[in-house]
Amino acid sequence: MDFETQVGLLMILNITLAVLGVIVGLLLTYLVIRQGVFHGLRAHTRWIDSGKDYKKIR
DSSP, X not given: OOHHXXXXXXXXXXXXXXXXXXXXXXXXXXXXXXXXXXXXXXXXXXXXXXXXXXXXXX
């Protein structure tokens, strides 16, 4: 294998790892934001439900 082929393969490997790192980072960011929104909405629903007076509704 000559030098140009090695450099080409190394560049392909570096680009592939960079793209993979970006994809994994975006996936983790998406999951963290999704969990935060889910827990926030759940806490908000519990807060709203705890303020309701069920005797007045019935």
